[in-house]
Amino acid sequence: MLRMSQLQFELTTIDNILRRGTLHFVNKSKKVQTPACLTYTVRGSVPHLIADNLKLLPVDMVHVALEHFVEQRDPSSFKYPHGLHRYINLPNQLIFCDVRDAAKLAPVSANTEKYVAVDTHGGVRRVTTDMWKQAMAAYKPDWCATPADIIKAGEDVKTKRIKKSVDRTLRWLDECLESSTAPVFAPVVGFDNTEERARSATETAKRDEVTGFVLNGFELSAEARMPALRTSIEHLPTNKPRLAYGLSTPESILQGIAHGIDLFDNSYAFSITERGRAITFKFGESMAPPKEGEKPEKSVNLWDTKVAQTFEPIDPTCGCYTCSTPHTKAYIHHLLNAHEMLGPLLLMMHNVYQLEEFMAAIRKSIDSKSFTADSEAFMKKYNHDKERSGEEGHEDEVDFESLGSPVKKNRFL
Numbered sequence: 521m522l523r524m525s526q527l528q529f530e531l532t533t534i535d536n537i538l539r540r541g542t543l544h545f546v547n548k549s550k551k552v553q554t555p556a557c558l559t560y561t562v563r564g565s566v567p568h569l570i571a572d573n574l575k576l577l578p579v580d581m582v583h584v585a586l587e588h589f590v591e592q593r594d595p596s597s598f599k600y601p602h603g604l605h606r607y608i609n610l611p612n613q614l615i616f617c618d619v620r621d622a623a624k625l626a627p628v629s630a631n632t633e634k635y636v637a638v639d640t641h642g643g644v645r646r647v648t649t650d651m652w653k654q655a656m657a658a659y660k661p662d663w664c665a666t667p668a669d670i671i672k673a674g675e676d677v678k679t680k681r682i683k684k685s686v687d688r689t690l691r692w693l694d695e696c697l698e699s700s701t702a703p704v705f706a707p708v709v710g711f712d713n714t715e716e717r718a719r720s721a722t723e724t725a726k727r728d729e730v731t732g733f734v735l736n737g738f739e740l741s742a743e744a745r746m747p748a749l750r751t752s753i754e755h756l757p758t759n760k761p762r763l764a765y766g767l768s769t770p771e772s773i774l775q776g777i778a779h780g781i782d783l784f785d786n787s788y789a790f791s792i793t794e795r796g797r798a799i800t801f802k803f804g805e806s807m808a809p810p811k812e813g814e815k816p817e818k819s820v821n822l823w824d825t826k827v828a829q830t831f832e833p834i835d836p837t838c839g840c841y842t843c844s845t846p847h848t849k850a851y852i853h854h855l856l857n858a859h860e861m862l863g864p865l866l867l868m869m870h871n872v873y874q875l876e877e878f879m880a881a882i883r884k885s886i887d888s889k890s891f892t893a894d895s896e897a898f899m900k901k902y903n904h905d906k907e908r909s910g911e912e913g914h915e916d917e918v919d920f921e922s923l924g925s926p927v928k929k930n931r932f933l
Contacts, residue, residue, distance in 0.1 A: 527663055527703035527731050529761045533886060537780045540886050543761060545614055545662055550580065554761065555777050555886075557786035557879055558583040558616055559872065560623060564608030567790050568861070568868040571609045576841045577869060578876045581614045583785050585621040586655055591642030597658065604659035616705075617661035618734070619647055622785035625670060625738040625765050633688060636667045649695040656700055663731065665763075666696040668707030670739045682713045686720045693727065703731035705763060708752045712744045721755035730760070735781070737766025746775055753780050770801060770818065770878060771904055774895045777882060789871040796823040796856050796910035798834045798867055799874040801902055804881040804894045806837075810901035818902050822852045822867065823910030840873035842866040856910075 526547050533540035543552040559566055559582045566574060566582065584604065589597045600607045604615055619636055628644055629637035635646035647667060656664055669688040671677055689709050697704060706724045710717030724730060733756055737745045749764065756762065763783035767776040768791075773784050792799060797819040802808070820827070820834065830853075833846035842852075847866050855863030885891040 529732070529759065531759065534758065535886065535889060535891075538777065538886050538891055539758075539780055539782055540883060541761065541782060548614065548662065550614060552580050552614070553883055554782040555773075555784070555879060555882055556581070556782070557773075557784050557875060558622070558763075559613075560785055560787040560790050561585075561588075561608075562621075563588040564604070564610070566868070566872070568793065568864040569872075573841075573865065573869060574610070574613070577872055579613060579872065581616060582610060583622050584608070584615055584617045584659075584661070586617060586619045586647065586652070587621055587638035587640055587645070589655075590638065590645050590647065590651070591640035595655075598654055600658065604661055607659075614663075615659075615661045616663055616665070617656065617659055618665040618705075619652065619667045620670075622765055623768070623787040623790070625736055631669045631688070636669065649692050652696055653699045656696075656702060661702050663703040663705060664700065665705040665707060665734050666700075667692045668709055668734070668736065670709065670736055671711045672739065677711065679713060679716070682711045682716045685709050685711065686716050686723075689720065690723055693724065693730075697727065697729050704729065705732040705734045705761075706730040707734045707736065708756070709736070709739070710748070710752065711739055712741075712748055714748075714751050717748055717751045718755050721752045725755065725757055732761040732763065732783075735762060735764045737764060737772075740766075746779060749776075749781075750779055770803075771899070773878075774882075774898065777886075777891070778895065786872065786875050789868065789875045792819055792907065793864055793867045793871050794909070795821075795907060796863075796867070797821050797907055798852075799871050799878075800835060801874075801878070801898075802881070803878055803898055804885040804890070806881060807894075807898065807901065810897060815903040816901070817907065818904075819907055820849070821910035822849060822863075823856055824853070827853050834870055835874075838870065838874065838877075840870045842870040842873075 528544040529541055531541045541554045559579045561582050561584055564584050589595050597607055605611045628639040631637055635648045637644050638647050669685040671685055686709055689707055693706050708721050708724055710720040735749050735752055740748050761782045764776050764781045767773055768785050768788040799819050801818040827849040830849040832848055833843040835843050852863055852866055885894045
């Protein structure tokens with residue numbers, strides 16, 4: 521029971537299915553309010569940012585994927601004696617280590633009885649339970665998740681394959697629990713089969729050593745996702761936290777919270793940054809009432825030439841480094857157009873900060889018992905179509921005046 525004493529979860533509010541709680545990391549003397557987001561990383565780094573940038577952001581927890589470190593046969597990170605916090609230079613953050621990348625959990629190849637196939641820079645690699653044990657012993661994360669046999673969304677699979685997925689995941693969980701000293705979140709699977717989702721949740725919940733649960737929305741179609749997750753949640757205990765993948769957009773986060781999810785990944789901040797966009801949406805008290813006939817975007821496109829002469833911050837009310845310094849929309853537009861690395865850095869700092877503000881507003885909304893009304897107002901106000909990349913169809917601008925004009929030579933002397 522040492523694992524559970526390291527990570528304690530206290531539910532402070534249960535309003536129907538809505539949950540407000542506190543994760544207490546005893547060894548670090550840190551508390552995190554839920555619902556909350558884990559900050560997305562690639563190879564242990566928050567994309568576009570360095571550790572010094574994170575000091576300016578309200579980032580408590582980061583998600584680290586094992587698949588980013590195992591492209592070599594003998595990973596160097598396994599040999600480092602001082603743990604993952606020092607290896608990736610995040611000594612003050614709480615590290616959650618899972619096998620797969622939180623933004624692309626769909627299978628890359630067929631899993632077998634012995635391993636999970638993962639996508640790395642060096643190609644497809646096989647992660648066995650022995651490799652997982654070796655990694656967790658070397659990394660010493662604050663908490664972790666065990667391997668799961670995920671079925672790819674859209675596949676036409678038979679019940680036999682789904683049962684095998686549940687059986688494999690439970691067996692791998694038992695093998696990993698034998699050696700893990702860190703708190704363990706257990707994956708709950710079952711694809712779109714109601715009986716198997718219930719069996720997976722029920723059997724996983726019987727393992728008292730399990731600290732929390734991981735539900736994966738990537739293995740489900742958009743239509744089947746929430747009903748299937750609801751089936752799993754109905755068979756999970758209320759006193760343990762639940763993390764869901766595949767619910768990273770603002771709309772799906774609100775859906776997840778309405779169904780009793782506590783933790784999410786914030787890969788949306790990364791994906792929106794990669795599109796050259798900055799979050800501008802608000803939630804709860806800070807959101808202006810919707811106007812009839814207006815459907816504003818949830819983000820502003822900084823690739824757009826319309827902002828090339830806009831000398832004001834992205835959001836004057838935002839407290840992030842990008843807006844409070846301030847860096848103007850015109851300047852960030854110039855950085856993107858010039859392909860300067862400072863552009864994505866400033867966007868990422870703003871977007872991570874805004875997503876944390878979004879989660880804080882959600883927690884406040886639950887506390888004030890206005891979450892349902894606030895969610896309806898949010899869905900009514902904004903345009904919820906997919907936010908396309910601002911770089912699509914963009915042509916780099918050239919300031920010909922600054923380049924000067926060619927000297928005209930007289931033909932005749």
